[in-house]
Amino acid sequence: MQQAIAILDSGVGGLTVAKEVMRQLPMENILYFGDTARAPYGPRDSEEVLEFTRQIVDYLLQFGPKMIVIACNTATAIALHKIRSMVSIPVVGVIYPGARAAIKSTRNGTIGVIGTENTIRSGAYQQALQSINPSIRVVSLACPRLVPLVENRMFRSEEAKLVVEQSLRPMRQSDMDCLILGCTHYPYLSEAISDVVGPDVSLISSADETAREISAILYHRGQLAENGDLPVHRFFCSGNTGLFQAIAQEWLGEEMKISPVVWQMTRL
């Protein structure tokens, strides 16, 4: 069996990355771990997020993956460098791919970022953007109320629209021409977010961009999957399998139907 891409998240947010990997790289085996029992990571302290991430990486490594994807902005901001120094395979985070896409997209040099408290407090996007181009202006905003909406499968509700509108209000006066969805849960809410910021602001999904960067890195390492057996997609979660599976099936939709899927509840 071909080596898999291992994707981890605090819960269902990383499924936005998994979906794009399934769409952009349909021949790849995927292992997904959602730490739903302990989500959200946004308000947790750094030590804890690092420890949880380490546990999941250890668990996933037993399957011999070819790459680890930290599909959670909070965990990327806190744990990426430490995980990289621990393992010998490539470890991809979700912050630089989004930063690079925003730098490609922006015309006026002002980039917005929304994320969890931890991600915004870490300054990780500002640091990534300005390490590439010091003259980029960054407007950041923590939106702590969005992740729970998604984890509780309320992302299509009227309440979700209202919470998004209230959360993003402080950004309406900004002159950003693109906005990084700096949390992998946010693509679930992208329609509502787009309605608030308007059509002139491009939304950058760190999920879409990370999938593309995974493709680039595997290609340059000569490790893209070759055409052969149907790929297998295995999903693990640490909490309620029913809710996780319901969200995954609703979100992944078409991408889910093309290949065998395995569900498993796993306590770490």
Add this chain to the structure above:
Amino acid sequence: MQQAIAILDSGVGGLTVAKEVMRQLPMENILYFGDTARAPYGPRDSEEVLEFTRQIVDYLLQFGPKMIVIACNTATAIALHKIRSMVSIPVVGVIYPGARAAIKSTRNGTIGVIGTENTIRSGAYQQALQSINPSIRVVSLACPRLVPLVENRMFRSEEAKLVVEQSLRPMRQSDMDCLILGCTHYPYLSEAISDVVGPDVSLISSADETAREISAILYHRGQLAENGDLPVHRFFCSGNTGLFQAIAQEWLGEEMKISPVVWQMTRL
């Protein structure tokens, strides 16, 4: 002095890549070589394109660059793998970055590609696209009349519009939802191309996408330039410096003004 990114092309086409590298990675030193004395490469035989590419790479290697970018689709299709096996630094072509961006962009799975005779005849895009996703449909068209318009600085002329319209006519019936500009000269003509294919077809510039992929690869190798001295951009061409410099200054515009520039005519 920080190591440079070395970019080569048959002529001025690769300046579309250089411009995007200057914009997306404004701290990087750049070496550019345009083989204007021998452009275009599109109709040349493969042995010759390979030999010319080798000569330019040898020339650029004396400056100790950190990366070689073959910013010419024809040379990428013919020479990328051989050049890669010759040198120890990363060699980036322009075909896979465009292919990856098209795969990310397409919703209906039908992707158009335009390029030189050599690029289209090589089937390189079709091979790249389908090696990633075998179910992608590819519609290809050689447009041999476009490069000479650009090399002769006629890209803003009425004649250019007419030639683009005539060249692309066979693609109008296609149901592609994105079109790869599979020649680095084509972004000079992107307005005219967009007018012909219409607003529902996204244009994918291999130039923009390659710049982004350069950023990703250098980042993952820990080789992005650090903030420090103003970067230096050195331009070499093998033919008429006056015409080359006029096109470069017109095309690069703002990006050109931020840092010292060196021009040099060099016979290989």
